Amino acid sequence: MKFIITLIRFIAFTTTGIAQDFAKAMTSAKTAYNAGKLEETHFALQQAMQEVDLIVGKEVLKLLPPKIDTLTFNAKNDNVASNIGYVGATIHRIYEKGNRKADLSIISNSPLVAMMNTLLNTPMLGGMMKDGKTKTVKVQGYKARLEKQAGSTDDKNDYKLQIPLGSALITFKVDDCTDTQILDFANTLPLQKIAKLIQ
Amino acid sequence: MTEAETAHGAKNYSDARYSLQQALMGVEIQLGRQILKSLPATIDGLQADTLQDKVMSTQWGWSNLSIQRVWKNTADKQLTITIGNAGIYAGLATLYFANAGMMEANADKQNFKQVRIKGNKAIIQYEDSKGYTLIVSLGQTSMVVWECINFANEQEVIVYC
Numbered sequence: 001m002k003f004i005i006t007l008i009r010f011i012a013f014t015t016t017g018i019a020q021d022f023a024k025a026m027t028s029a030k031t032a033y034n035a036g037k038l039e040e041t042h043f044a045l046q047q048a049m050q051e052v053d054l055i056v057g058k059e060v061l062k063l064l065p066p067k068i069d070t071l072t073f074n075a076k077n078d079n080v081a082s083n084i085g086y087v088g089a090t091i092h093r094i095y096e097k098g099n100r101k102a103d104l105s106i107i108s109n110s111p112l113v114a115m116m117n118t119l120l121n122t123p124m125l126g127g128m129m130k131d132g133k134t135k136t137v138k139v140q141g142y143k144a145r146l147e148k149q150a151g152s153t154d155d156k157n158d159y160k161l162q163i164p165l166g167s168a169l170i171t172f173k174v175d176d177c178t179d180t181q182i183l184d185f186a187n188t189l190p191l192q193k194i195a196k197l198i199q
Numbered sequence: 200m201t202e203a204e205t206a207h208g209a210k211n212y213s214d215a216r217y218s219l220q221q222a223l224m225g226v227e228i229q230l231g232r233q234i235l236k237s238l239p240a241t242i243d244g245l246q247a248d249t250l251q252d253k254v255m256s257t258q259w260g261w262s263n264l265s266i267q268r269v270w271k272n273t274a275d276k277q278l279t280i281t282i283g284n285a286g287i288y289a290g291l292a293t294l295y296f297a298n299a300g301m302m303e304a305n306a307d308k309q310n311f312k313q314v315r316i317k318g319n320k321a322i323i324q325y326e327d328s329k330g331y332t333l334i335v336s337l338g339q340t341s342m343v344v345w346e347c348i349n350f351a352n353e354q355e356v357i358v359y360c
Contacts, residue, residue, distance in 0.1 A: 026204050033200070033226070038233065042226045048203065049219045056212045199213060 022051040053082035053089035053108070056197050060091050060106060063197075065188045068102045068174070069181070071095035089198075099152065102174040102185065108198050109167050116164045120145060139163055139186045146183075151176050161186055166199040223259040231256070231266045234282060238268050242359060245270035245278055278359060279346040314353075316360060323353050331356045 029044035057080030079092040095102040120143040133148045144163040151157045159182040163170040174182045203218035231254035240247045253267040264283040271277040311324035321335040331347040345360045
């Protein structure tokens with residue numbers, strides 16, 4: 001029993017990754033596996049996966065447009081984090097100018113994807129949950145959920161677009177815009193290339 | 200692991216990740232088999248039915264792994280242990296362990312109560328149709344579940360488990 005508890009607690013953890021050397025992690029994994037040390041093998045393979053996630057995250061950031069409308073990004077605020085556990089890698093960029101922001105995050109293995117796909121592919125369920133503020137749209141052929149939110153002033157709206165790509169979820173939120181504008185901005189994202197990298 | 204290294208070298212990161220996931224799942228299943236081997240062959244007169252031994256995983260990640268063994272005797276007494284992802288009990292465990300108010304909601308008729316197994320929080324439940332079920336929560340998604348058929352009382356269940 002104690003062995004089981006120790007083993008489960010050792011393996012079932014969530015950690016934010018820092019850069020690890022892929023080759024070193026794989027060498028550790030193979031050495032540990034050949035020595036029959038399965039727990040060490042598992043840990044080293046997770047380290048290797050974190051490294052791959054970080055590389056993929058950086059490649060995805062390179063694909064993103066340099067600006068959204070008049071909003072620009074600061075590379076220092078770009079963030080790629082690898083989480084081993086329930087959620088996969090998280091890629092995050094903020095575009096901003098003054099107080100206005102556009103926030104883009106991409107989460108691989110997102111736990112919200114299943115629910116999102118259900119809402120998008122079950123018209124009756126989506127209809128039951130309709131509150132006048134959400135609708136299903138298509139962006140570059142991908143179904144997405146568009147949600148209207150309160151903006152910075154009474155006469156303005158923010159919009160949030162959630163696009164499931166396989167097991168990943170892209171969440172794109174833009175302050176003070178119209179539904180047409182956010183869709184135009186989303187069309188500047190190379191979704192097919194991003195999907196190819198993260199799936 | 201070799202396929203992951205080859206794909207990584209070719210900058211095919213999607214394939215590298217997929218191969219790593221397969222390697223992780225393989226290691227987890229091997230670990231599961233080690234856990235199975237560590238379980239006793241007999242428990243107080245009950246013999247392990249090794250034909251029903253199971254180690255299964257739906258995808259990589261400890262939360263997707265299930266390990267199962269059944270012990271029984273000729274008199275229809277049976278003990279089944281499930282370690283890891285016991286999907287059908289996950290909702291029940293979450294409800295009880297996350298909501299202390301549920302534990303004593305209906306004292307006269309309730310058929311479950313909270314106990315401790317070697318210091319770990321557990322729930323024991325009884326139903327005429329299935330006997331005793333003991334659930335020990337380990338972490339956020341893993342648990343150990345004992346399903347006990349034709350056991351005399353909860354004390355016997357706890358001693359066996």
